[in-house]
Structures are given as C-alpha cells and as structure tokens.
Amino acid sequence: MRVNRPKDGDPISVALNAQERHVTFDASRGAEAPPELVQLLTPEGERVEHPAYDIDLTPEEVRGLYRDLVLVRRVDMEAVALQRQGELGIWASLLGQEAAQIGSGRALTDADMAFPTYREHGVAWCRGVDPVNLLGLFRGVNHGGWDPAEHNFHLYTIVIGSQTLHAVGYAMGIQRDGADAATIVYFGDGATSQGDVNESFIWASVFNAPVVFFCQNNQWAISEPLEKQSRIPLYRRASGFGFPGIRVDGNDVFACLAVTRQALKNAREGQGPTLIEAFTYRMGAHTTSDDPTRYRVAGELEAWKLKDPIERVKAYMFKNQLADQDFFDSIEAEAADLGRDVRKRCLEMPDPHPLEIFEHVYSEPHALLTEEREQYAAYLASFEGGER
Amino acid sequence: MRVNRPKDGDPISVALNAQERHVTFDASRGAEAPPELVQLLTPEGERVEHPAYDIDLTPEEVRGLYRDLVLVRRVDMEAVALQRQGELGIWASLLGQEAAQIGSGRALTDADMAFPTYREHGVAWCRGVDPVNLLGLFRGVNHGGWDPAEHNFHLYTIVIGSQTLHAVGYAMGIQRDGADAATIVYFGDGATSQGDVNESFIWASVFNAPVVFFCQNNQWAISEPLEKQSRIPLYRRASGFGFPGIRVDGNDVFACLAVTRQALKNAREGQGPTLIEAFTYRMGAHTTSDDPTRYRVAGELEAWKLKDPIERVKAYMFKNQLADQDFFDSIEAEAADLGRDVRKRCLEMPDPHPLEIFEHVYSEPHALLTEEREQYAAYLASFEGGER
Amino acid sequence: MTTLTLAKAINEGLRTAMEDDSKVLIMGEDVGKLGGVFRVTDGLQKDFGESRVIDTPLAESGIIGTAIGLALRGYRPVCEIQFDGFVFPAADQIITQLAKMPLRSLGKIKLPVVVRIPCGGGIGAVEHHSESPEAYFTHTGGLRVVACSNPVDGYHMIQQAIRCDDPVIFFEPKRRYWDKAEVERGAAPLAFDRAQIVRPGTDVTVLTYGPMVKTCLEAAAAVEQDGRSLEVIDLRSLNPLDTEMVFESVRRTGRCVVAHEAPVFSGLGAELAARITEACFYSLEAPVLRAGGFSTPYPPSRLEDHYLPDLDRVLDAVDRTFAF
Amino acid sequence: MTTLTLAKAINEGLRTAMEDDSKVLIMGEDVGKLGGVFRVTDGLQKDFGESRVIDTPLAESGIIGTAIGLALRGYRPVCEIQFDGFVFPAADQIITQLAKMPLRSLGKIKLPVVVRIPCGGGIGAVEHHSESPEAYFTHTGGLRVVACSNPVDGYHMIQQAIRCDDPVIFFEPKRRYWDKAEVERGAAPLAFDRAQIVRPGTDVTVLTYGPMVKTCLEAAAAVEQDGRSLEVIDLRSLNPLDTEMVFESVRRTGRCVVAHEAPVFSGLGAELAARITEACFYSLEAPVLRAGGFSTPYPPSRLEDHYLPDLDRVLDAVDRTFAF
Ligand SMILES: Cc1ncc(C[n+]2csc(CCOP(=O)(O)OP(=O)(O)O)c2C)c(N)n1
Ligand SMILES: Cc1ncc(C[n+]2csc(CCOP(=O)(O)OP(=O)(O)O)c2C)c(N)n1
Ligand SMILES: [Mg+2]
Numbered sequence A, B: 001m002r003v004n005r006p007k008d009g010d011p012i013s014v015a016l017n018a019q020e021r022h023v024t025f026d027a028s029r030g031a032e033a034p035p036e037l038v039q040l041l042t043p044e045g046e047r048v049e050h051p052a053y054d055i056d057l058t059p060e061e062v063r064g065l066y067r068d069l070v071l072v073r074r075v076d077m078e079a080v081a082l083q084r085q086g087e088l089g090i091w092a093s094l095l096g097q098e099a100a101q102i103g104s105g106r107a108l109t110d111a112d113m114a115f116p117t118y119r120e121h122g123v124a125w126c127r128g129v130d131p132v133n134l135l136g137l138f139r140g141v142n143h144g145g146w147d148p149a150e151h152n153f154h155l156y157t158i159v160i161g162s163q164t165l166h167a168v169g170y171a172m173g174i175q176r177d178g179a180d181a182a183t184i185v186y187f188g189d190g191a192t193s194q195g196d197v198n199e200s201f202i203w204a205s206v207f208n209a210p211v212v213f214f215c216q217n218n219q220w221a222i223s224e225p226l227e228k229q230s231r232i233p234l235y236r237r238a239s240g241f242g243f244p245g246i247r248v249d250g251n252d253v254f255a256c257l258a259v260t261r262q263a264l265k266n267a268r269e270g271q272g273p274t275l276i277e278a279f280t281y282r283m284g285a286h287t288t289s290d291d292p293t294r295y296r297v298a299g300e301l302e303a304w305k306l307k308d309p310i311e312r313v314k315a316y317m318f319k320n321q322l323a324d325q326d327f328f329d330s331i332e333a334e335a336a337d338l339g340r341d342v343r344k345r346c347l348e349m350p351d352p353h354p355l356e357i358f359e360h361v362y363s364e365p366h367a368l369l370t371e372e373r374e375q376y377a378a379y380l381a382s383f384e385g386g387e388r
Numbered sequence C, D: 001m002t003t004l005t006l007a008k009a010i011n012e013g014l015r016t017a018m019e020d021d022s023k024v025l026i027m028g029e030d031v032g033k034l035g036g037v038f039r040v041t042d043g044l045q046k047d048f049g050e051s052r053v054i055d056t057p058l059a060e061s062g063i064i065g066t067a068i069g070l071a072l073r074g075y076r077p078v079c080e081i082q083f084d085g086f087v088f089p090a091a092d093q094i095i096t097q098l099a100k101m102p103l104r105s106l107g108k109i110k111l112p113v114v115v116r117i118p119c120g121g122g123i124g125a126v127e128h129h130s131e132s133p134e135a136y137f138t139h140t141g142g143l144r145v146v147a148c149s150n151p152v153d154g155y156h157m158i159q160q161a162i163r164c165d166d167p168v169i170f171f172e173p174k175r176r177y178w179d180k181a182e183v184e185r186g187a188a189p190l191a192f193d194r195a196q197i198v199r200p201g202t203d204v205t206v207l208t209y210g211p212m213v214k215t216c217l218e219a220a221a222a223v224e225q226d227g228r229s230l231e232v233i234d235l236r237s238l239n240p241l242d243t244e245m246v247f248e249s250v251r252r253t254g255r256c257v258v259a260h261e262a263p264v265f266s267g268l269g270a271e272l273a274a275r276i277t278e279a280c281f282y283s284l285e286a287p288v289l290r291a292g293g294f295s296t297p298y299p300p301s302r303l304e305d306h307y308l309p310d311l312d313r314v315l316d317a318v319d320r321t322f323a324f
C-alpha cells in the first residue's frame, strides 16, 4: 500500500491542474489547499491508505462488487447497441462511471432512498431494479413507470437538478418519521449550476436533513467542460453552505463505497448533509445522440482508459488472489446472459395503447380528460378496423 | 484606537453567537474560524484598526458622510409618515441600514453601476437620484420609472434576488467593453436562499465578472430570522463558489466604505467578484404593512439602537472635533427642508392617465395593445364627461 | 354556523385538515410565527408545532420541490406562495415535476400537494402583488386548478384540495379575504370540481371565479331594476371546468360573458368562449364576450381600477352581447 | 438564392446579424464548440470568438437573467434554450423581468433579448424534449412571440427578432430543422408581425404556425381532389396576432380550424377562436374548431403520433366544421 496522493502526470492530477488553472483570483484572498482525493485503490490495483476512510471487505464482497461493475457495464453496452439498432430512441451511457454508482449504491441500506438523474443505471442495479425497467423511458413506451417505493429508487429525472429538492424534501419526511434512514441524490457536474441544486443545499443545511449529495463529476456537461460550471473543485461548494464536502476517486469502487457509507451514517445519525464529489470521467458520449469528437480531444479519453474502474478491481483481485480465472469467466458468462435477456425483453416490450395517453395523469376522475379520451376513442374507431 | 474585536455581550457578538448555535455539524468536519467582522468605528465612536482595511478620510469627507446618513434617514422618515397618511401605499424603510448603504454607495465611481432591491434609498441618494423619484413606485403612480442609465442606478427590483443576475450580466458587458468600471448588486439575507442569487455567484465566478455582491444582512426576512436561510455566516457562502467573502460591520459607514472600495477596485482590476456581508439590523418593520411585534422581541431592537449607524459618527466627530454644533444644526435644518420638499413634491405627483396602461409595454407598435387602447379610450369616452 | 372572513375560513379549513390527518403540513415563507402576510395560517404553528408548520428559506422553487419530496414520503404539504407574482420561480417545479410525476410513474406516485396562491388585485399593492396567473396552470395537464370566492368555499374547498390525491393549485382572492359569511362546518360541501349558480337568471350567463364573483353579483343586482336578468356562475374549478352546468346555462340564456382579472389575451376566458361556442353554437345569440385585464403587465396601483374589470366593464360586455 | 435547411437558415441569419452589429451575442448551453445540439449556432464561436458566442453554465434562469444585464449594457443577446421543456427554470426571469422591465422604466429601458426555443414534437425524444409552451408566453404582456415554419422565415425572422427592440420569444419547430427551401438573402422580408397565406383557398381557413404549417399544407393538398379548398395561414406572429388577415380570411370562408401541437385546453387556439367568433360572428357557418394536443403532459414518444394532430386530425376538424 502507499499513501494516497495522485502522481504527477496521471490523468486525475492533469485534470485537476487544468481545473486549477482557471482559478484566477488571488490565492491570498480565500483560496484553499489543493483538493484531496480519497482513493483506496489505485488505477494499478494497489490498495492505499487514507487517514479518514478505510474499508474492510471480504473476498466475497470484493467479488460481488466486481460482478456488479461488470454486469452494469454489460447492460449499458447492450442498451447502446439496442439504440444503434433503433430499438431505443436514445441512451445515456454510464461508461466509466460504474465505480461511482456501484460504490455509492452498495452503501445504501434498504431503508435509504435514492434519487437518480437519467444515468444511474448502476445505482438502479444495486437497488434491485430490473434493468429492463430502465429501458421503457429510452424506448419511448413510458416516462419511467417503475414504482419508486418498491426498491426505494426514484424515477429518472431529466430536468437537470430538480430531483435534488425532492430528495431533501424526502429527507425532511424521514426526519419527521424519526426513521433510521437517509436519502442519496445523484447529479452531474453541470447540474451544480442550477438554482434548484443550490437551493437544495440551503434546505438541507438549514433543516439538517439526512441527505447525501452525490455529484458524479464526469467533467463534461454535454460539450461543456467543468470550468464552465465552476472555477474551484465542486466538493468545496458545500463549505459555503455550512456542511462538509469531500472529493473521492470516482473510479475507485472501494473509496466510493467507504465515503458514501460514512456520509449516509452521519446523515442517519443526525449530522446532516454531506456533498460527495466523485471525480470520474464520462468515457462515452453524453448520450447516443452526442458526438464528443466535436468538442474533446481523443487523448483525454485514452488517458482515462488507464483509470478504468473495472480493470483496477480485476488487477487487485488477481494480485491478491481473490478470484481465479473461472470466476472471471463465470462473470463474463453471466454478463452475456444478462445482455441477451435484456435485449430479448426489450424487444418484447409492447407499445402502449393509444388511449393510455389519458391514463395516470390524474388519480381521480377528471372531466376534461374523460371527454378528450372518449372523443379520441370515437375518432380511432372511425377508422377502418379501429386502427389509424 | 483599539484593535477590532467585538466585545462579549455586545449586540453583534450576541447575534453572532445566537447564529453559531445553529451550526449543528461536527466542528471537526469543515467548520471554520468564527466570523471576523471588519470594523473601523465602534458603536462608541472610537476609530479602530483593522489589519487588512483602513481608510483615510478628510474632516470634510467625514462631514459629508454624516450629512448623507442624516439626510437619507430623514427622507425615509418622511416616506414612512407619508405612508401613514395614506400618500404612499407602502414603504420599505432603511432605518438602521444607512451606514451600509451610504458606505457602499459612496465607494462607487460614476462609471460603476448599482443594482438595488426595493430598500436602497441610501444608495439611490449617493447616486444622485432625486428621492422623490423613489416614491412613485410606493405611491402606485408607476413601477419605478427613472432612467437607470442617468445615474447608473438600476430600477428597484421586488422579486427577491432577480437583480443579481442582471448585475452579473451587466458586469459581463463591462468586460466586453473593456471599461474601467464595476457593478454592485444589493440583496438581503433572505435573498441568499434564492436559486437566482446562487446562479449569479456561479456566473460571476466562472466569468470572473467585475461585480460586488453586497448583502445587507439585517437579520430578518420579514418574520424569518437568519437561521431560516443559513446555518453559517453568509459571507462564507462565497468560498463555496471560489471567490472571497467578507463580513463588515454594516452599521459602520467607514468600514463599509473601505471594504466596498477595495472590492470594487479588485473587480475593476480583473480580480473578479467579492461577496460583502454587511452585518446590520432592520430597526424598523419589514415594510409599513408589517408588524414585527408578532415575531421579534423588543429587547433585540433596544440592543441594536446602541449600535446606531449615525450616532457613532456623531460621537466620533464630537470626540475629534470634526464639526461644531453649528454644523449639526445646519444638517438638521437641511434635513427638515429636504423632508418638507419631498413631502410637497410627493403630494404634487400626478396620477397617471388611464391610457398610460398601454404605454411603454412595447417600444414598437403592437397591434393588440393598439386595439385594446382604442377600445378602452372609446369606453372611457362613453361616460359622461369622458370620466368614469 | 359561525361568521367567518374568507381568510379565517381558510384558516379553519387548514386547521381541521391538520387535525384530521397528521400527515398534513403547512410550508412557506412567514407562515409560522407571523401566520402568513394575510394571517391565513395564523396560530397553526403555535398549535401544531414547527415540524408541521414550516417557515422555509426564501425560495419558491425550493418550497415546491421539497413539498414534492415530502409528498413522496407520504406527507400532504400545503404550500403558500406569498403573492401571485412570486409563483414563477417555482414554475419549473410545478410544471415539469409536480404536474408530470404521477404520469411518469404510471400512477404509482400520487402527489397530494396543494399550492395556495393569494391572487388578484384591488388592494393597492406594488408590482407582482396583484396578478392572476391561473392560465399558466390551467394550460398544464396534470394539475387541478381551483379558485374559491367566499368563506363557505374557502372552508370546504381547502379541505377538499388537501384530501385530493392530485396536485391542486388553489387560488384565494386576496381582496376578498376580509369578506364575511356564515359558514356551517358540518354541511356537506359541493363537489370540488363543480361550478355553482350563485345567482339564477335568464338573459345572460355570466361566468366568473375568485375575486370577480362578487363584482359580477353586484353587476347582476345593478341591472335587475332595468329588467335584465343575469345568471352568475361561480366556476370554482378552472381545470377541469364544469362544462355541463355552463353549457346548460348558456343554452338557456343564449348569451354569455366571461369575466376575470387576468389579461384577456390567451386567458382562461378564451377557453370558455371557444368551448361554449363549439358546444352551444346554435343557441348563441351573440358571441361569448370577455371582460378582463388588459394584455399588459399589471399596472401601478393608481391605475388598477381601470385595469380590473369592474361592474361597469362587466355590464358593458353584457350590453355588447345585446348589440349582436 | 441558396437551398438551406431551416437549421442552416437560422444559422445564416444569426451570422448575418452578428456581422451587421457587433453588439449581438449568442449565449446558451453548448452553443459554442458544439454549435448547439441542433447545430443552429454551428461555426459561430469559431468565427466570432468566445466573448460573442458564450457557452454558459447549465442554468436557464442564469442565461436569461444575465442576458437582461447584457442588454442593459447595450448588447443584443440571443439566448438558446436547449429544448422547449427546459424553459421553465427561466420562467421567472422571462415573465417578471424580461417582459416587465421596459414598462417598469416607463420605456427608458429597451430589452432587445431574443429567446430561441426549439419546440414541438415528432422527433421521438424523451420527456421534456417535445413540448409547445407558446401559450405561457402569449399570455404574458411585454413579450413578442413568434414562430417560424420554414427556412425563408427562419433566415429573415431571426434577424428581425434581433433588430427588434422588444424581447422576443422565438420558436423554432425542431422537427422541421432539416426541411429545405430556397432562401433569397437579399429579398425584402415580410413584416415581423404579419401572418402569411401560405395556400389560398375558399372553403375553410386553417390557422396554424411552426411545425404544423407543413402538416396543414399537406392536409390542404390531400383534400383538394375531393374539391375542398383550404386556405392555410401561417400566423408567424403569435403575440400580437395579425387579426386583420385572419378575420378577412374567415369572413370569406365562413369556417375556421386552428391547429397547433400544444394542448388545446387554454392554448392559443382558444384565443383565436374567441377573437374570431367575436369579430366574424355573422360570417361563421360553424364554430371555430381546434385540432391540437391533448390536455395531458406530452406522452412517451411511441404515442406521439397519436398525441400530435396530424393530417387526419386536421381534416377531421375540417369535416366537423361542415357538420354544422
Ligand atoms: C433544465 C435542463 N436544461 C438542459 C437540459 C439538457 N441537458 C441534458 S443533460 C445536460 C448536461 C448535464 O450535465 P451533467 O449535469 O454534468 O450530467 P452528465 O450528463 O454529465 O451526467 C443538459 C444540458 C436538461 N436536461 N435540463
Ligand atoms: C420571489 C419573491 N418571493 C417572495 C417575496 C416577498 N418578500 C418581499 S421582501 C421579503 C423578505 C426579504 O428578505 P431579505 O432578502 O432579507 O431583505 P430585507 O427585506 O430584509 O431587506 C419577502 C419574502 C418577494 N418579493 N419575491
Ligand atoms: Mg457531467
């Protein structure tokens, strides 16, 4: 093990330096120490120590995390392929962010509640949401449709940042219930600029709500690099609102797990909110509609490939003989099966009936929609065979 | 002189302590040193030193500041009286905040631009806006109506926080013009919770815009005490956005002048934004419609009366023989004249013509308003004598 | 039977709802100790505590956003927007989240959030304190929009709104807060989405809601002596509309005027006019005419008596329907 | 004459405006290097630099709020809202500030800010990417609201919008971005607030704008063989409306259908119906009928062909006007 300190010239420090360059204000007037990154597993698969955070995992648990990482990447790949083949309208890939999502997702207890953006396929996996359920939105057969209460995993939210307020409100509910639970809310680096996200920091702080803000800083908001959102590291935002912020290596599943677990524990114990900035990288396009070659250089991606969140766990497991080749083969096989299963059930997903347009808008009868529904039903019936 | 350190038990420290009590998070996890308050003149009228800020004022300048303070208080009093007599619909008194406004207002150069809330009568005064112009909005004869470009003083803004974004945009314009100017924007403690205000911090920081955020923390947002908006001192908010924040004694006109001058200078010189928290107290009601006895204890006001922003300057002038009784008498007389003049011209303010409803909504002809205007003119004409 | 002002009637309705269901919360700016700037929540924090009557930070988006979160956790928040003109910072949370989340979940989520908005002009206030933003919400599928006009409805409708499992935008006519009426607490209230004929008549149907109900009733009384009989309908529910009652009335009278304070252009009156014309085409002796605010921002208060449709403007529209 | 897509025509219009006036700025999310998600600002940052084509932080209120500040300093910002459904975080800045500030100053302030909004459905997108929020803005006095429907208008109207001293909400029909037409750069454009008869006819006036213009033209072509002649009017300006042209047409045809993608309830079609009925009461053979979106949130994309009024739905409305 070595003490955690990103090496000069490694992609993370390069990125950090690039970011620091944009800090133009006089360092004597309020600048803080350079950001420290909690890391427990290096890109090379070495375990490192961190003074404040550690984690003790059984080989079984490590294998479990590895399996999670591989399987969610497989689901994601399959979804990208499904989109390419026209089976999904669009897909927001989590490629590169698996560790941030699995690490934080596995830190949650059943009683905790998670509020995702549109990219938390890994967290959904940890919560036990059937991956096929995630596809409906992207296929265009529904806007989400799962029951948030079933797995304590809220619906995907597309309007950037709105879910942060829902999460804080939910956490205020937990407080009122006196429940032993916390809320975690996910958002991106771009989202930190939205008024709602900052209001959610205020609410959480003022009411000391049991919420963990989990920002996946993948360094891009579509084409905009991080410096369009902030000139200092994002985790520092929290200090301005009076609660702790911490930066974790978002490609290190151990560190993400350890840091999130601690923050959730603090929240449950009445110590209020924490902001976690998981420093990671969006290895894919923003979505399947995006073309990142228009705005970012290829070298960046290449550098980050060396920090791959899965490879380092694999290297660690090899080095420490936590698994043999059979294990890795079996996970590959499971992944292939899962991919096939997801694909098959995606293709089977039925289109909604036209009259579903009028369903679920209100929970009690609504005269206007009843009227529109009847008129449209009659209209449809007027076509030959009742089909347009 | 004595080195600046608020005494135990004085109202400011009491308030600070009260506020600190609400800081419930573990002090070892990110808490900062107790807030330091820049003060150059004590409530007793003693000049004190501050390591980072000082000011050198000629007797003439001190007398000028005193005159400003007294005259804006007089205008404010007159407006309150006018409201009581039914001549204004409502009035937002600046009582107690004169030093914050005169100090910061006198720090501005002609080229600088100020964006007020609805309470910056003192800043308006410094910009050379005729006090009577401020009354139109409160009398209900217009929504403001002055030309912001005439004195580089923007219109009053009632929607809490919106003007902060305007100010940053304006500052971005200054940058593009390469002008030697800065922008200052005023807002209250309550306003710091609005998304817009936080977005304005982000914009200012990312674009390094020449803007000074001047928050008058008068400790109340209508009936809500500061702890409903923040659990740490407000000036610290800036650190989360990567620019300096500083707390100044808002009842100390010297300190407000010194700190604002420096922040504006930094802005003009390309060092970007500063947040100034002027720690002060709303000695009056929120507005003439408000009844503060419903939510705050009388003792609080009594304690703050001892920190009166005008009395301390007077004491200082007496002690240092910067003015004689004649001077004070002449200012009183001038204030009385000004009050009479404001009153007289307020009463003379004509009601707008009904058809003005349709004016100034668009700058180019607009068919719909033309039509509505014509119809309403005809309708009015249909009444006897053309009057409803 | 008690005589209550509208403000007090809503206050009592809130109190009853809070007594009936411990999940009901009040949240907003100054709703606690102050009891709201109009005192509609007066005394509730004292009696139900700070965890049920929540003074929030000063941010409307935050109020609605956290209310949604509380509703997801099983609470029934009643949010106060201090004045009509300050609902816009919350527009995104209302329009993209509150209105759409139940559908997003295919009905698995219910969002029983009530957004109370004191609305309308006539109190001599400064900018943003006199607006009538209902059309922004009636155009937003997923919301129910209602307006009360009197203490009886204030008392009952607020309770119905709270009990309703859908999000409700609840308009309260601020210039009528001090109007009094007898309220019978035990009475069975009219259904939440029904209009009410508040004055029967035969010659013209006058459709209105909120603050203009009183104005229209006065207009009806004023022309009675001239032998003109106006039927005044208080719509109460603005989305959905009680078109059944409206159409029946217009078919009987053959003439219709809609009166509201909001700007006429693209206002709710347009929807009523369009819908009535389609449904009652052969019964109409004249087009449906509208008396409303002008298509400008709300003017300074010294002009508001010109801006707001008053008795004369309503009667002018009535007269004009007879000119066809 | 050049053949341009709508997206490219607006791009060229922006470029020309930027060349003509150094105060014109572009701002929004991803408008710089990426050229916008629809490439409408493609190449502009490269040619005009980062200080005139500004990639902003991800916050719509911030975009409009700072644009207002820039306009106060003499700039003419053109803001892009990435998709229709994301305009709501900016609702407050648009409705309470942009629309009202000129009046607040009694005309001393002009706010030449253009808010470009790619709008409408039909591209198979996820939630919030297919909406038609124009009615929220047509109901807001102080704003001009326009919608282009084709490359010629895209090229000219964006320049007119930028030259206009009033704030303009500028809708761009995203599913028509790739439609092509010949654009004559030197041609004298039609006035900004005028409607245009895009297909003359005699039997029914069909009023529409934005993405539905093409649909309505197809509808008109489809029924021509049945001997039914539709006059299709592209409204172009939604506030103010060119009522002169509209009324003249309806008086001629005696029948009118309004088609838009936005929900019918409380939509702009209602205003047109109400206004036309009042002005053309004796000419109308049938009520003005509306073909539009349903009064629900925009559905998932696999249902959008049912939600959006298509050729058949427009013709169904046309048929229904003949049933009266
Ligand atoms: C309010 C709002 N504005 C704009 C968009 C369009 N949009 C979708 S994703 C995105 C970038 C988000 O970046 P970030 O928060 O960093 O998350 P990431 O996609 O990188 O995970 C934008 C601008 C949106 N969804 N919502
Ligand atoms: C967006 C918005 N919400 C609510 C209000 C109503 N309101 C007017 S002043 C005020 C309190 C403002 O407090 P603060 O920012 O501290 O300024 P102060 O009045 O104390 O100077 C409130 C809630 C408003 N004007 N704008
Ligand atoms: Mg990102």
Ligand SMILES: [Mg+2]
Pocket (backbone or CB within 6 Å): B188, B189, B190, B216, B217, B218, B219, B220, B221, B222
């Ligand atoms: Mg205050």
